[in-house]
Amino acid sequence: MNEIKIGLIGFGTIGAGVVKLLDKNGSLLEEKLGTRLFLKKIADLDISTDRGVEVEPGVLTTNVDEVLCDPEIAIVIELIGGYEPARSFVLKAIANGKHIVTANKALLAVHGEEIYAAAEKKGVEVLFEAAVGGGIPVLSSIRGNLAGNNFSTVLGILNGTCNYILTRMTQEGADFAEVLKNAQQLGYAEADPTFDVEGIDTAHKLCLLLSLCFGTRVDLKEVSTEGISSIAAVDINFARDFGYKIKLLAIGKRDGERIEARVHPTMIPVNYPLADVNGVFNGIRLSGDFVGPVMFYGRGAGMEPTASAVIGDVADIARNLVAGISRRSAPLGFGDDKVKNLTIKPMGEITSKYYIRFNAFDRPGVLAKISGALGDNNISIESMMQTARSTNCTVPIVIMTHEAREMDIRKALSVIDTFDVIKEKSNVIRIEDNLE
Amino acid sequence: MNEIKIGLIGFGTIGAGVVKLLDKNGSLLEEKLGTRLFLKKIADLDISTDRGVEVEPGVLTTNVDEVLCDPEIAIVIELIGGYEPARSFVLKAIANGKHIVTANKALLAVHGEEIYAAAEKKGVEVLFEAAVGGGIPVLSSIRGNLAGNNFSTVLGILNGTCNYILTRMTQEGADFAEVLKNAQQLGYAEADPTFDVEGIDTAHKLCLLLSLCFGTRVDLKEVSTEGISSIAAVDINFARDFGYKIKLLAIGKRDGERIEARVHPTMIPVNYPLADVNGVFNGIRLSGDFVGPVMFYGRGAGMEPTASAVIGDVADIARNLVAGISRRSAPLGFGDDKVKNLTIKPMGEITSKYYIRFNAFDRPGVLAKISGALGDNNISIESMMQTARSTNCTVPIVIMTHEAREMDIRKALSVIDTFDVIKEKSNVIRIEDNLE
Numbered sequence: 010m011n012e013i014k015i016g017l018i019g020f021g022t023i024g025a026g027v028v029k030l031l032d033k034n035g036s037l038l039e040e041k042l043g044t045r046l047f048l049k050k051i052a053d054l055d056i057s058t059d060r061g062v063e064v065e066p067g068v069l070t071t072n073v074d075e076v077l078c079d080p081e082i083a084i085v086i087e088l089i090g091g092y093e094p095a096r097s098f099v100l101k102a103i104a105n106g107k108h109i110v111t112a113n114k115a116l117l118a119v120h121g122e123e124i125y126a127a128a129e130k131k132g133v134e135v136l137f138e139a140a141v142g143g144g145i146p147v148l149s150s151i152r153g154n155l156a157g158n159n160f161s162t163v164l165g166i167l168n169g170t171c172n173y174i175l176t177r178m179t180q181e182g183a184d185f186a187e188v189l190k191n192a193q194q195l196g197y198a199e200a201d202p203t204f205d206v207e208g209i210d211t212a213h214k215l216c217l218l219l220s221l222c223f224g225t226r227v228d229l230k231e232v233s234t235e236g237i238s239s240i241a242a243v244d245i246n247f248a249r250d251f252g253y254k255i256k257l258l259a260i261g262k263r264d265g266e267r268i269e270a271r272v273h274p275t276m277i278p279v280n281y282p283l284a285d286v287n288g289v290f291n292g293i294r295l296s297g298d299f300v301g302p303v304m305f306y307g308r309g310a311g312m313e314p315t316a317s318a319v320i321g322d323v324a325d326i327a328r329n330l331v332a333g334i335s336r337r338s339a340p341l342g343f344g345d346d347k348v349k350n351l352t353i354k355p356m357g358e359i360t361s362k363y364y365i366r367f368n369a370f371d372r373p374g375v376l377a378k379i380s381g382a383l384g385d386n387n388i389s390i391e392s393m394m395q396t397a398r399s400t401n402c403t404v405p406i407v408i409m410t411h412e413a414r415e416m417d418i419r420k421a422l423s424v425i426d427t428f429d430v431i432k433e434k435s436n437v438i439r440i441e442d443n444l445e
Numbered sequence: 446m447n448e449i450k451i452g453l454i455g456f457g458t459i460g461a462g463v464v465k466l467l468d469k470n471g472s473l474l475e476e477k478l479g480t481r482l483f484l485k486k487i488a489d490l491d492i493s494t495d496r497g498v499e500v501e502p503g504v505l506t507t508n509v510d511e512v513l514c515d516p517e518i519a520i521v522i523e524l525i526g527g528y529e530p531a532r533s534f535v536l537k538a539i540a541n542g543k544h545i546v547t548a549n550k551a552l553l554a555v556h557g558e559e560i561y562a563a564a565e566k567k568g569v570e571v572l573f574e575a576a577v578g579g580g581i582p583v584l585s586s587i588r589g590n591l592a593g594n595n596f597s598t599v600l601g602i603l604n605g606t607c608n609y610i611l612t613r614m615t616q617e618g619a620d621f622a623e624v625l626k627n628a629q630q631l632g633y634a635e636a637d638p639t640f641d642v643e644g645i646d647t648a649h650k651l652c653l654l655l656s657l658c659f660g661t662r663v664d665l666k667e668v669s670t671e672g673i674s675s676i677a678a679v680d681i682n683f684a685r686d687f688g689y690k691i692k693l694l695a696i697g698k699r700d701g702e703r704i705e706a707r708v709h710p711t712m713i714p715v716n717y718p719l720a721d722v723n724g725v726f727n728g729i730r731l732s733g734d735f736v737g738p739v740m741f742y743g744r745g746a747g748m749e750p751t752a753s754a755v756i757g758d759v760a761d762i763a764r765n766l767v768a769g770i771s772r773r774s775a776p777l778g779f780g781d782d783k784v785k786n787l788t789i790k791p792m793g794e795i796t797s798k799y800y801i802r803f804n805a806f807d808r809p810g811v812l813a814k815i816s817g818a819l820g821d822n823n824i825s826i827e828s829m830m831q832t833a834r835s836t837n838c839t840v841p842i843v844i845m846t847h848e849a850r851e852m853d854i855r856k857a858l859s860v861i862d863t864f865d866v867i868k869e870k871s872n873v874i875r876i877e878d879n880l881e
Contacts, residue, residue: 041660144735150582153761156477159473300754301580301749303580306740334770
């Protein structure tokens with residue numbers, strides 16, 4: 010096989026990265042694969058904007074069917090993003106017997122089951138390394154060399170925008186709104202940042218990680234998701250005082266036939282390797298029963314790292330085609346008929362240590378009332394910090410709890426937050442410091 | 446295919462880990478692979494010692510040919526270690542058409558070329574993830590999802606014994622000999638620790654990383670190798686004062702058609718993720734032209750992590766066999782006929798920043814003589830530190846240089862170390878702080 014023909018749909022930043030990579034490293038890939046990867050067609054509604062990369066005449070088209078229906082094209086790269094028309098295009102490509110490489114976490118988190126079933130029926134591969142952690146080869150490692158492990162935990166810093174904001178808040182002591190505004194000016198955050206800062210993007214990625222680690226379908230709607238907009242500079246300072254950093258973590262844990270699936274700001278000890286994942290970098294820490302803890306770190310987004318992951322998947326499929334086979338493994342690494350429906354543990358049932366910042370008026374007996382309500386709900390206090398009286402007569406009282414049940418915390422706060430000595434809603438951040 | 450039969454040669458700690466993994470996670474692997482992995486035979490000279498794992502009667506044999514010549518066995522796992530008889534056994538297994546999975550870095554670093562050629566001829570796979578970084582899936586990622594990258598740099602903390610010793614020296618301010626002795630008592634260092642502490646094991650692993658990253662043969666004898674036995678507590682303290690940690694690093698760099706290949710104690714900034722790879726953990730940092738920097742971290746040795754890597758390779762081959770093919774890619778990820786012979790840059794030609802600790806008598810004009818000799822050899826000083834006079838009238842003078850050529854450093858020291866104001870040989874540690 011001299012050449013494998015590829016089609017690309019969606020010619021944005023990452024698409025341009027793919028063109029650039031094939032242009033620059035095409036010969037290297039040929040030395041590795043024993044065949045040439047040839048990008049035959051690129052479909053996009055806009056084929057006139059200059060993407061800064063050279064494309065041969067005739068490659069660009071506004072007619073997506075020139076990719077999806079070209080019998081010569083063996084692999085379709087989907088980089089449109091979003092649900093539709095990406096879903097329809099991917100399903101049509103599969104129906105036409107094409108292998109799929111995609112960076113579209115939203116699509117797979119929501120429509121993965123339908124797409125994987127269609128791919129099984131046609132015996133084609135669906136690979137999506139670029140959907141989680143940019144260029145970091147974490148999904149291929151879970152499907153691949155780590156396959157012998159039963160995973161117990163997956164923790165991930167998966168959104169560069171959030172991590173950039175939290176890193177700058179940590180380094181500069183600045184507040185969320187201020188850093189967000191600056192990040193938007195610098196292009197590190199979207200004009201509407203909801204998708205990133207409210208944890209939705211991270212939740213999409215967590216769904217994919219959980220599916221691969223545990224061989225299960227995950228319903229995005231059941232993933233408990235909190236973003237970083239409620240984190241204040243004062244929380245970051247208290248975290249530092251207690252030896253923690255605050256990161257937006259995707260957390261997946263196996264607990265028998267149930268899993269925990271949650272995304273929220275989390276305090277992790279400063280000496281954890283994940284605490285050093287700063288700025289736009291991503292980090293993923295897995296824990297397997299044989300490999301133990303293993304961490305991956307790298308650029309979680311951007312034109313070139315994402316193109317690296319996309320082409321890595323294309324190369325994987327190309328090796329199959331060169332060897333004369335079509336499909337080598339199912340999308341989740343488990344046989345399609347082996348994928349389970351593990352239940353997601355309700356958030357109220359999880360246990361964690363907690364940081365709680367109470368905003369109390371500085372009156373006698375405050376602490377007794379708070380600690381009494383915590384005690385009534387089986388929450389025991391590990392340490393407490395109260396700083397000097399502020400000018401407006403309120404003081405932040407910070408309590409770190411021992412391991413407690415989420416529903417007990419919620420119950421206690423529903424009581425405490427109605428106390429007349431409490432000025433405003435308390436701020437809760439979960440702590441993850443008990444990793445093997 | 447209901448079952449794939451495996452043979453194991455060398456029933457030591459890792460072999461026992463393999464048995465344990467197949468026993469515990471065999472069903473999980475079957476769900477993933479669509480076939481059962483069946484360990485049919487284990488050959489070892491000693492089949493009576495209890496390894497703490499259960500083996501069916503008839504599985505153990507002292508006759509290695511019951512593994513190498515059994516036509517039912519498709520995959521042979523080699524865990525004997527060392528050069529011979531491992532080499533002969535592996536070649537015989539290949540000649541009999543068996544795929545090879547090995548953890549033997551020494552064997553591949555020295556006899557890789559012969560083994561890869563034999564495997565090419567027979568069309569079988571040779572995989573060796575367990576040879577570098579224990580359970581960390583770094584080699585499979587280089588061959589796999591990172592395949593689209595031209596790598597510029599690979600840095601690795603690859604020897605748990607050295608990293609354990611350096612970590613304890615750093616944490617306790619203790620001297621090398623003292624920590625080594627304790628590490629030997631605890632089983633973290635061998636009775637004869639030369640292989641580990643002099644960097645030889647790390648050099649073997651570097652050879653494999655270089656071969657995969659750059660698609661080249663590497664002659665172990667040309668890898669410049671220094672161990673950690675010359676590191677003193679005082680060097681670690683100075684490093685801390687300058688914002689560095691000392692690690693034994695394997696360093697590979699591409700420079701056109703030449704590569705740098707060296708193993709030596711290295712100062713890295715404390716805020717580099719590699720600086721947080723402590724104790725028996727390993728870390729590998731790659732830099733690719735598209736993925737950018739990417740780091741892997743995990744347990745670099747031990748029964749269970751290494752078994753994870755071995756079985757990951759077995760699973761990879763099993764997926765081929767289930768799909769009906771024998772060989773999917775060549776051992777180095779490059780076509781066998783594409784593997785190059787890149788030249789290793791002579792050590793004298795490398796450039797680096799340097800830490801030099803001079804042991805000088807505390808007399809007037811010492812500094813002028815030293816700095817004069819450095820200047821004469823084109824070495825410019827970035828910073829200098831001289832501590833209080835010690836009781837025996839010598840003072841350590843520490844100089845950090847700007848980027849300099851190794852041969853210039855050596856020339857300067859050959860002059861300086863003969864000065865009558867110098868009490869003993871100066872101590873040189875290279876600095877790596879210019880990573881993108």
